[in-house]
Amino acid sequence: MSAQFLQYLFAGLTIGAIYALVALGFAIIYNASQVINFAQGEFVMAGGMATVWLANAGWPLPVAIGAAVALAALLGLALEKFAVEPARGAPVVTLIIITIGASILLRGLAMLVWDKNVHALPAFSGDAPIRIGGATVLPQSLWVLGATLVIVVLLAAFFNRTLLGKALLATSHNRLAAQLCGISVRRVLLVAFGLSAALGAVAGILVAPITFTTWDVGVMLGLKGFAAAILGGMGSGAGAVLGGLVLGIAEAMGAGYVSSAYKDVIAFLVILGVLMFLPGGLLGARASERV
Amino acid sequence: MRGRGLALLALAVLALPLALPNKYAYEVAILIGLNALVCVGLNLLIGYAGQISLGHAGFFGLGAYGSAILAARYGWPTPLSLPAAVAGVALLAWLVGRPVLRLRGHHLAMATLGLGVIVSIVIATEDRVTGGPDGMSVPPLAAFGVALAGETAWYWAVGALLVGTVWLARNFIDSPRGRALRALHGSEIAAEMVGIDSARHKLDAFVLSAALAALAGGLTAHYSGFITPARAAFLHSIELVTMVVFGGMASTFGAVVGAAALTLLPQILTALKEYEMVVFGAVLMLTMIFMPRGLVPTLEKALAAANRRAV
Numbered sequence: 337m338s339a340q341f342l343q344y345l346f347a348g349l350t351i352g353a354i355y356a357l358v359a360l361g362f363a364i365i366y367n368a369s370q371v372i373n374f375a376q377g378e379f380v381m382a383g384g385m386a387t388v389w390l391a392n393a394g395w396p397l398p399v400a401i402g403a404a405v406a407l408a409a410l411l412g413l414a415l416e417k418f419a420v421e422p423a424r425g426a427p428v429v430t431l432i433i434i435t436i437g438a439s440i441l442l443r444g445l446a447m448l449v450w451d452k453n454v455h456a457l458p459a460f461s462g463d464a465p466i467r468i469g470g471a472t473v474l475p476q477s478l479w480v481l482g483a484t485l486v487i488v489v490l491l492a493a494f495f496n497r498t499l500l501g502k503a504l505l506a507t508s509h510n511r512l513a514a515q516l517c518g519i520s521v522r523r524v525l526l527v528a529f530g531l532s533a534a535l536g537a538v539a540g541i542l543v544a545p546i547t548f549t550t551w552d553v554g555v556m557l558g559l560k561g562f563a564a565a566i567l568g569g570m571g572s573g574a575g576a577v578l579g580g581l582v583l584g585i586a587e588a589m590g591a592g593y594v595s596s597a598y599k600d601v602i603a604f605l606v607i608l609g610v611l612m613f614l615p616g617g618l619l620g621a622r623a624s625e626r627v
Numbered sequence: 628m629r630g631r632g633l634a635l636l637a638l639a640v641l642a643l644p645l646a647l648p649n650k651y652a653y654e655v656a657i658l659i660g661l662n663a664l665v666c667v668g669l670n671l672l673i674g675y676a677g678q679i680s681l682g683h684a685g686f687f688g689l690g691a692y693g694s695a696i697l698a699a700r701y702g703w704p705t706p707l708s709l710p711a712a713v714a715g716v717a718l719l720a721w722l723v724g725r726p727v728l729r730l731r732g733h734h735l736a737m738a739t740l741g742l743g744v745i746v747s748i749v750i751a752t753e754d755r756v757t758g759g760p761d762g763m764s765v766p767p768l769a770a771f772g773v774a775l776a777g778e779t780a781w782y783w784a785v786g787a788l789l790v791g792t793v794w795l796a797r798n799f800i801d802s803p804r805g806r807a808l809r810a811l812h813g814s815e816i817a818a819e820m821v822g823i824d825s826a827r828h829k830l831d832a833f834v835l836s837a838a839l840a841a842l843a844g845g846l847t848a849h850y851s852g853f854i855t856p857a858r859a860a861f862l863h864s865i866e867l868v869t870m871v872v873f874g875g876m877a878s879t880f881g882a883v884v885g886a887a888a889l890t891l892l893p894q895i896l897t898a899l900k901e902y903e904m905v906v907f908g909a910v911l912m913l914t915m916i917f918m919p920r921g922l923v924p925t926l927e928k929a930l931a932a933a934n935r936r937a938v
Contacts, residue, residue, distance in 0.1 A: 437912035437915065443904055443908075559740075
């Protein structure tokens with residue numbers, strides 16, 4: 337394995353892990369409500385921007401991060417409570433437009449409350465690159481990969497071991513049956529939006545030292561997260577993670593070996609190819625639509 | 628009902644100039660007409676056939692750049708370059724539509740989104756032909772030495788085109804092919820059981836909507852004399868779908884009203900300066916929460932209810 341290849345692989349895994357976190361947010365909300373949440377990218381932005389803002393205000397970084405994640409989770413809860421719940425029973429496409437409205441609103445708020453400038457968050461533990469097999473890795477990349485791993489393990493435990501996690505899964509399989517078992521679907525929806533928003537914020541904070549953050553950083557990250565979720569199979573947690581990593585690696589390899597201007601084209605061609613031959617995504621159900 | 632709606636639209640187009648105070652107002656009206664053109668087509672696909680597309684800005688951009696490049700770089704006369712661009716886009720839509728339309732729901736959304744993104748990146752990157760991210764200037768629409776210029780001339784041209792397109796779209800919807808589309812929206816399996824070739828009919832709507840988007844794109848480019856890759860980008864696709872849903876799906880006049888409302892709103896909101904995006908987002912959310920079926924169907928229903936009470 338050449339050092340160059342290794343270098344691209346690390347870059348791809350890092351950004352892929354971020355896409356995976358965003359994709360998990362899409363999957364959790366989709367499972368609970370069938371809604372594709374176009375405001376997911378704005379949670380990513382809110383996490384990064386709030387952390388930068390609080391850190392600049394003199395808060396210690398860990399506290400700022402905690403507060404930013406909590407803020408994003410509150411935004412997620414508010415979105416569900418004040419926008420998605422009142423529109424219950426509306427066609428799914430209407431709900432999607434509501435989330436588009438929310439994303440515009442949140443971008444506008446970010447410009448008002450913060451500013452239009454590009455901000456950098458200091459790396460969590462220095463910028464001294466680490467050499468692995470001829471390639472160099474930034475410590476922040478290790479933070480991204482480590483944190484993603486921890487989150488995936490925690491999420492797996494949450495969905496398989498806790499009552500609330502199982503209630504979420506049950507709702508995604510059959511809403512009515514879940515309701516008949518005494519699961520409060522309204523609470524499940526709230527939890528799904530809060531959890532997704534928190535996940536998005538974590539992704540935004542982890543990536544902020546590498547790619548910087550600004551008021552519209554969520555548009556592209558949200559788009560990629562959605563693409564990763566579809567690539568892996570919408571609604572599948574493992575699929576979201578795999579989709580994110582594949583997308584990140586495809587992008588990094590494309591940028592390295594073909595052309596950096598066309599890296600997104602390569603990523604989307606990979607997705608189109610997968611959709612043509614595996615309509616359910618890499619790990620999704622084989623049926624193209626759930627009935 | 629049918630004739631009345633169309634007459635109402637024609638009357639609105641005829642009467643509107645009385646209320647347009649200046650050149651700027653004409654400009655906005657022309658933009659509304661061009662956006663409405665896209666939305667009427669997109670509504671055939673989304674509202675009637677029930678197939679989502681998040682990539683129609685790609686077709687819009689291809690129509691715009693296609694005609695602009697043929698005219699500016701290769702010296703084609705514009706009455707030739709515009710139809711050529713529209714035909715090229717229709718052919719492209721026909722080619723990619725066959726495999727893509729086999730997908731459903733969010734997979735179709737993803738695939739069309741991917742196509743749109745690819746188009747916009749290619750346009751922004753191939754700067755020797757397209758001028759890159761800075762955009763390119765576009766020659767005016769002209770035939771036999773006479774250019775279509777001035778806001779009034781454009782207003783009447785776009786207005787006539789819009790009324791004609793709405794008339795055609797309404798006829799299409801009431802034709803056997805339109806009925807087939809609505810049938811497969813209700814249930815694809817049931818539609819196929821009665822002998823409807825769903826793949827063919829979806830492709831019909833897809834190609835038609837892509838061609839209309841390309842036509843509107845080409846006209847927008849020639850009208851404004853300038854085009855940037857932003858018009859082909861993902862956010863513009865989202866904007867177009869939003870117009871259709873906002874106005875009311877499966878309602879041709881809803882598409883026109885949606886285009887008008889969402890073209891006008893940002894123009895009005897510029898007065899709010901930095902609050903513009905916040906208010907726009909809030910208006911969009913509130914409208915969809917309280918009118919989940921869109922403006923026109925909700926108002927129609929309210930009107931019908933009021934009539935019943937009056938009788």
